[in-house]
Amino acid sequence: MKINKFYFLPVILIILIFKVSFVFAQDSKLPRILQHPDSVQIEAIEILNSESRETNLSVTPDGKYLFFMSSRGGESWSVSAGLYKNKPRFDGDIYFSKKDSTGKWTAAQNLKAINSSSGEDEPFVTQDGQQVVFQSWRRNWVAEGGPYYQAKAKGDSWTNMKGLGQGINIFFRREFSKYGGYATDGMSVSSDMNTFIIASGANYNGDMDLYWSKKDSTGKWSVCTEMPISTPKNERSIFLAADNKTVYFASDGYGGFGGLDIFKALLDENGNAIEIFNIGAPFNTDKDDYGFVLTASGEAAYFVREGNIFYADLINALPEIKPSPVLLLEGNIVGCDGNPIDAKVSLYDENDKEISVSFTNARNKGEYVLLISNPPKTKKSYKQIIETEKGFEQEPFFETKKIEIPTIKKYTKLELGKIQINDCKEEISKTTDLENIYFEFDSDKLNQSSIQLLENFIKIFNQDSNKKIILTGHTDSKGSDSYNKILSQKRLLSVQNFLESKGIDKSKIKITPKGEQNPAQTNATENGRSKNRRVEIRIE
Template sequence: MKRLSSACSLSLFLLLCVTFYGMAQKPARILSHPQHVRIERLYRLNSPFRETNPSITPDGRYLYFMSTRGGKPWSEARRRPDGSYEYDGDIYYSLKENGTWSAPVCLPPPINTWNGEDEPVVTPDGNSVYFQSWEGWEIKKGPYQMAQIINGKWINPVGLGDGITKYFLDQAAMGRELATDGMTVSPDGNLFIVATGPYYGNMDLYYSRRDARGKWSYLRKLPISTPGNDRHPFIAGDGKTLFFSSDGYGGFGGLDIFKVVMYSEEQFGEVVNIGSPFNTAGDDECFIITADGTEAYFTRNGDLFYANVEKANPALKPQPTVLLAGKLIDAHTQAAIEGSVVVTNAKGEVLAQGRSTNKGEFSLVINDLSGSYFVKGTATNYQPNSIRIEVGAIKSTVRLNAIVPLTSKARLAQIEEERRRIEEEERLRIWKMYEEAQAAVTTGIMALERIN
C-alpha cells in the first residue's frame, strides 16, 4: 500500500469516520467447513518483515507478492506508524516445483525501484505481471503498469493509462489523499478492480473495464463496497468469483475475508463470509485460491499462510473452469519455441490467450465449458498452426494438455525447394522416357522400311 499525495485534514478524516460509523451492511452469512482445514505459515517465503498482496496463477505454479525485506541497492528504510522499521516494498515471485516453493526472487529494475512497488497480479500464463508504482506515475501513465518477460528477460513496463490514470489524476487535482491496497485483473485481462481511498481511512472497491479497442474505462465504485473498509480484491480463475477483505459485513472482527459471485460489474450474488479458520478477531486479508479450488493462500499479521482446501466447504471454491497446459515445439527438431497462443471456440471467439516461455511451455485458463477448442500457436519465423481439442461438455474443473507443433519458415523453404527438385527430377525422368520411346519408335519405323 502506498500513499499518493496528502491534502486532507485530520478533521475531515474524523468527520468521515463519524459519518460512516454504524452504517455497516447487513451481516453476511458465515460459511462453516465440515472438516478441519489446516493452515500453515509459509516459512519458505516469509521474512522478518511484512509480506502482503499475493497473486497466484490459476494452475498454482507461480506466486507473486510484495515484501518489505529490503536488501537491494535501491532499498530505503522507513518508519511505520507503530514505530517499527521496514523497507520500501519490492515485488517477488516463487515457482512451485515438485510441490515445493522456490526461494523468492526479486524482480529487477525498472519494475522494482527505490520508491516501492506493490500489488502484483500475475497473468495466467505466468509471463506478465501487473503492478502498482508511484514512481513517475503521471508520466508513465500509472500508477498501474504491466511488464512482460520476453526471451527470459523482463522488458520495460507500460502504464495502463486511460480511465485508470485519469481517475488518479483527477483525485490528485482535487487535493485528495489517496492510497491503494490491493488490485486484481480478470484472467481474460479485461476487468480491473482496485481498493482505493484515504491512506488512514476506509477504502472502497472500484473497477475499470477494457473495451474492444484496448482502452480502460474511468474507475467506478463497485456496488458491493460498504461504508466500512474494503480491501484486497482477488478475481479467481473462473473470472466470476471475487474475494475481498472488509469490516463492513460483520464477522469475527477486524477485516474478514468474503466471497461473492460477479454476474456483471453491477450485479452480484450473495456476499458470504468464508468463515474460520481463515477469519479471526484480527485482520485477515489477501485471500487467493487456485482455479481448481484445492490450494488457498492469505495474509495475517504481515505473513503469508497456506491452506489445503480440498475438503473445505464447496461454497468456498470458484466455479468450474478449464486449465490448459501445453508446449509450442518445432515440428522438425522438437525444440521449444517462445511464441503466442490463442484459444478459440468453433465460432472463432477468443476464449484465452497468452505466451509460451523460452522453454515453450504455456498455461491458460478457459472459462468456456463446451469442451471444444482450437489452440493456435504463432511465433517469429514460424508458420502458424492450430490443433483441435474435443473432450465433450465439462462439469467440473479439468486439466487439459496440448502440444502445438510449428514449422519454421526456413524449414518450409527447404520443403518447397525439395518439392521443386523432386518435380524437376520427375519432369526430366518423364522427358527421358518420352525421348527413349520416340527413339524406339523411330528405330522400329526404320527397320520396317528396310524390310520393305
C-alpha cells in the same frame, strides 16, 4: 412531572423490543458465515515470509507461481519506510516464487527488472506466469499511463513495460488531484484481461472502497467506478478468481469476527452481489485477515495475517468457498530441434472470439496455459493458433490446431502434450516457395493480379519442367470447417485449371486443400484474414 412506573416499564420494554428487533433485522441481512470442518488447517509458509511485511498476493490458476509484495528491502534501491513490528521496513518490492518438481515453494526472488525506489506493489500474474500487472507511483506515472503497469517475461527478464493508461489513468489523475495524493491496497485483473478491480481511497490509513474498470468493444479501459459491494466502511485486498465472476475481499462493513474479515461474493455483470459469504474460521479471526487468493481448482488458498503468508488446504472445506469450475489447457511448444521457443498461443471460440492467450519461452520450458473461464455445457470445438515471433528465415510462423472440448461440470485440466513447430531450414530447403495467389472473401475467382503472377510462374517452371508443382489451398476462419475445406479445394482447382490451360501437364501438379487449418496470419483482423485466403505455390 411524576412518571408512573407501571406505565413507564411497558414503554421501556417496547423500546427494548424494538431495538432488539431492529438489530436482529440488521444482523439477518449480514452474510452467512461458512462453518468448515476442523480438518481444515492453515500454516505459515516460512520460506516466503520475512521479518518484514508480506502482502498483496497473486497465484496462477494452476498454482505454480505465487507473486507478492514484500517490504524486506536489502536492494541497492531500497528506501527506509519506518518500522514494522519494531523491525526496519522499506519501500515495497515485488517478489515471486515457483513450485519445484516436488510441489514445494522455492525461495522468493526479487523481480529486479521491475522493482525500483518507487515502491512497486499489488502484482497480478497471468495464468501462464509470463505477464504481470503491478502498481508503481513512478515519477512520470501520469504521462506513462500509470500508476498501474504491465510487463512481459523475456528469458530471465521482464520487458515491454507500459502503463495500462486510458480510463484507469484518468481515474487516478482525477482522484490524486482531488485529494492531493491517493492510496490503494489491493488490485486484481480478470483472466481474460478485460476487467480491472482495485481497493482505493484518499488515505491509506482511512477507509477504502472497491472500484472497477472494464474494456469496451475497442479494447479501451473505462474510467473506474465504485462497485455496488462496497460499504460505508473499509474494503481491501480484492481478488478476482479464474472464473471471472467470483471475488474475494477483506471488509469490516459486513460484520464478522472483528477487524477485517475475508468475504466471497458472486457478481453479476454489473458488479452486484448475487450471493455473499463470510468465509469463516480458520481464515477469519478477531485480527485483520486479508489478501485471500486461491487456485482454479479451489483446493489451495493463500492469505495474509499480520504480515505473513499462510497456506490452507481446501479439499475438506465447504464447497461454497470455491469459485465456479474452469478449464485449463496445458502444453509445450518446441522448435524442430526439440528446444523451447518463444511463441504466442491463442484460443478462439466458434465465433472467432479470442478467449485466452498464453506466451512461452525457454525460461518456462516452452510451457503454455490457456484458460476457459466459462467452460461449455455441451461439447464444443475451439481453435488453437500458435504464432512464433520469428520462424525460418526470420518470418513469422503460424499453425492452427482444432481442439474438441468435452462437457465440463467440475474443475478440469487437459494436457495437450508437446507441439513441435516444423520451421527448420533443412525440412523445407528442397522446395522453392513462390509468391502466393490471394482471393477475395468467399471467392475462388482469379483476379488480374493473380493471373499475371501465374503467367510469370509458368515462365520459371518451364525452365526445369522435370520438377513438380505443389499447390496448397487455404481460407480464413469465417464459415464452418467443412465449407472452408471445400472453398480451399475450389481455389486450388482455379489455379490448376489455369496452369493446365497454359500447357502444364496435370500429372505435374499436386493439390492439397487445407481449409482454415493453417493460417499465415491472425484471423482476428480483416488484414490478417486477407492474407489467409490464398493458394501457396511451391516447386519441388
